[in-house]
Amino acid sequence: GQNIDQPTEMTATEGAIVQINCTYQTSGFNGLFWYQQHAGEAPTFLSYNVLDGLEEKGRFSSFLSRSKGYSYLLLKELQMKDSASYLCAVPRYNQGGKLIFGQGTELSVKP
Amino acid sequence: EAGVAQSPRYKIIEKRQSVAFWCNPISGHATLYWYQQILGQGPKLLIQFQNNGVVDDSQLPKDRFSAERLKGVDSTLKIQPAKLEDSAVYLCASSLTDRGQETQYFGPGTRLLVL
Numbered sequence: 327g328q329n330i331d332q333p334t335e336m337t338a339t340e341g342a343i344v345q346i347n348c349t350y351q352t353s354g355f356n357g358l359f360w361y362q363q364h365a366g367e368a369p370t371f372l373s374y375n376v377l378d379g380l381e382e383k384g385r386f387s388s389f390l391s392r393s394k395g396y397s398y399l400l401l402k403e404l405q406m407k408d409s410a411s412y413l414c415a416v417p418r419y420n421q422g423g424k425l426i427f428g429q430g431t432e433l434s435v436k437p
Numbered sequence: 438e439a440g441v442a443q444s445p446r447y448k449i450i451e452k453r454q455s456v457a458f459w460c461n462p463i464s465g466h467a468t469l470y471w472y473q474q475i476l477g478q479g480p481k482l483l484i485q486f487q488n489n490g491v492v493d494d495s496q497l498p499k500d501r502f503s504a505e506r507l508k509g510v511d512s513t514l515k516i517q518p519a520k521l522e523d524s525a526v527y528l529c530a531s532s533l534t535d536r537g538q539e540t541q542y543f544g545p546g547t548r549l550l551v552l
Binding site for chain 1: 441470477478479480481482485493528538539540541542543544545546548
């Protein structure tokens with residue numbers, strides 16, 4: 327089966343750096359996605375990792391370690407608008423694009 | 438580029454009533470998904486279409502939920518009859534595969550409240 331774990335909520339200060347962790351257990355691996363979801367809105371794509379290492383995209387970076395079944399999303403220079411839920415998701419192996427989502431990490435950015 | 442469109446955005450019904458949601462995917466996206474997202478949880482897949490065919494509906498409660506994508510573009514999801522536990526946001530997503538990576542793009546969702 328597949329299982330994804332991430333913290334339920336985190337709080338950080340504007341201008342700081344925050345790391346949101348995700349651990350997963352899958353039979354087979356086809357990459358890992360991070361999505362951002364503001365309250366009442368649709369999830370929006372942030373990143374996709376399929377190889378080990380860090381991928382940087384502006385203030386957001388995503389890291390993957392396949393051997394450890396571990397990923398993190400790193401947010402730098404936090405802004406108030408970064409307050410949102412961050413969802414970690416993995417595709418079901420060999421079952422097309424069907425995504426299995428974690429419960430999401432609710433990030434609150436304080437002034 | 439226009440995103441995934443969904444309607445209605447909000448719906449309130451009483452239990453045992455019926456309801457239908459509509460989704461128009463991004464133009465050219467062959468794959469369409471319906472997800473159910475209960476408050477405080479991640480989205481859970483209900484059904485996946487490839488063009489007008491069902492790829493996976495193993496998680497769809499078929500006694501009350503049905504979905505179709507007759508012409509391989511728009512899709513509708515229906516609940517008949519609704520139960521209290523169906524209160525959730527219903528998200529539609531469509532996807533594009535580029536250089537081996539499939540990325541799903543989500544619509545704004547339909548927020549359903551069953552009283």
